[in-house]
Amino acid sequence: QVQLQQWGSGLLKTSDTLSLTCVVYGGSFHDYQWTWIRQSPGKGLEWIGRIFRTGTTDYSPSLESRVTMSLDTSRSQFSLKLNSLTLADTAVYYCARANGGVELDAYFDSWGRGTLVTVSS
Amino acid sequence: QSVLTQPPSVSGAPGQGATISCTGTSSNIGAGYAVHWYQQLAGTAPKLLIFRNTDRPSGVPDRFSGSKSGTSASLAISGLQAEDEADYYCQSYDNGLRVSVFGEGTKLTVL
Numbered sequence: 051q052v053q054l055q056q057w058g059s060g061l062l063k064t065s066d067t068l069s070l071t072c073v074v075y076g077g078s079f080h081d082y083q084w085t086w087i088r089q090s091p092g093k094g095l096e097w098i099g100r101i102f103r104t105g106t107t108d109y110s111p112s113l114e115s116r117v118t119m120s121l122d123t124s125r126s127q128f129s130l131k132l133n134s135l136t137l138a139d140t141a142v143y144y145c146a147r148a149n150g151g152v153e154l155d156a157y158f159d160s161w162g163r164g165t166l167v168t169v170s171s
Numbered sequence: 172q173s174v175l176t177q178p179p180s181v182s183g184a185p186g187q188g189a190t191i192s193c194t195g196t197s198s199n200i201g202a203g204y205a206v207h208w209y210q211q212l213a214g215t216a217p218k219l220l221i222f223r224n225t226d227r228p229s230g231v232p233d234r235f236s237g238s239k240s241g242t243s244a245s246l247a248i249s250g251l252q253a254e255d256e257a258d259y260y261c262q263s264y265d266n267g268l269r270v271s272v273f274g275e276g277t278k279l280t281v282l
Contacts, residue, residue, distance in 0.1 A: 085271075094173055095217070095260055095273035110270045144216055155204040155264035155271070159228065161216035 052077035056145045056162035058130075064171050068132040072145030072162055073125065079103065083148035083156055084121060084128040089164075090141035100148055100156075101128055140169045174199060175261050175274035182280040183251045191246045191277045193261030199272060201242035204264040208237055208246045211258045211276075220259070221246060248279070256281050 058070030070086070086098040099109035101119040109117045113132070121128040132139065142164040150156030176194040183189040193206060200206055206224050209217035219228050221237035224244065234249045244261060261274040 094275050095262075097271040097273070111268070112270075149222070154266070155207075157205070157207040157219060157222040157262070158209070158217070159219045159222070161218070164216050 052147060052160045054145050054147065054160055054162040056143075056165055058143075058165055058167075060165060060167055062135055062167065062169050064136055064169060066135050066169070068135055068139065068143075068167055069129070070143055070145070070165055070167075071127055071129045073127045074147070075126070077147075077160075079123055079126045081151075083150070083152075084119075085146045085148045085158065086119065086130045087144045087146055087158070088141040089144070090138075096141075098130065098132075098143075102152070135169045137169050137171065140167060142166050173275040174265050174268065174272040175263060177259075177261060177274035177277045179275070180278045180280065182282055183248075184282045185251055185253065187251055188247065188249045189251060189279060190248075191259050191261075191279070193244045193246070193274050195242050195244075195263060195265075197242060198267040199242075199263045199265040200239065200244060202266055204266075206237070206239050206244035207262045208235075209260045209262065211260065213257070217260060251281050253281050255279060 053075040056072040080103045083100040085100040101107045118131040144164045145162040146158040147160040148156040149159045208221040210220045211217040224239040236247045258276045265272045
């Protein structure tokens with residue numbers, strides 16, 4: 051039974067950099083896409099991007115200028131950094147496992163509990 | 172505004188059924204990409220309910236079923252129970268936006 055446990059900074063200021071990490075317990079780390087998704091009241095669920103075991107990344111075009119994802123396979127961890135924060139980045143951020151090989155329409159079968167990130171001025 | 176359109180709310184009495192629609196376009200559902208469904212209970216992370224249009228993960232009751240046709244998909248719930256009260260989201264991929272996309276969510280109320 052795979053479990054995703056996430057942690058990171060929850061209260062930030064505009065122009066700061068958000069930093070979150072997710073560790074994967076159980077299951078293979080190498081057979082999936084590792085993703086970040088956020089949820090805000092105004093915009094619902096929003097896919098941020100994904101990283102493959104090779105380190106290859108794929109970001110949402112609307113965020114790619116500010117996003118960096120990385121992974122540490124030895125620790126079964128992957129991370130998200132989002133810079134130049136604005137008030138609009140306030141959301142609950144989830145890490146999730148995407149199942150479906152390299153398919154674009156993969157589904158998210160395991161989720162972290164979420165981290166509320168609040169950006170203030 | 173989301174790329175995938177869902178009704179804001181649906182309701183039904185215990186024991187009855189409910190259906191939630193998810194309408195897309197030729198850039199996502201209509202392009203042949205799979206539709207997946209999630210249930211989100213209050214204060215928790217979304218949980219996978221249906222994947223690849225019609226498949227259920229182990230542990231999901233067969234009261235939940237999915238279908239897809241053309242540019243739309245549907246989630247049907249039979250024998251409504253109080254514990255089914257939640258928000259439900261559809262998800263697919265959009266080749267114009269180049270992102271996984273979600274519907275706005277539908278709040279199911281069990282009367």
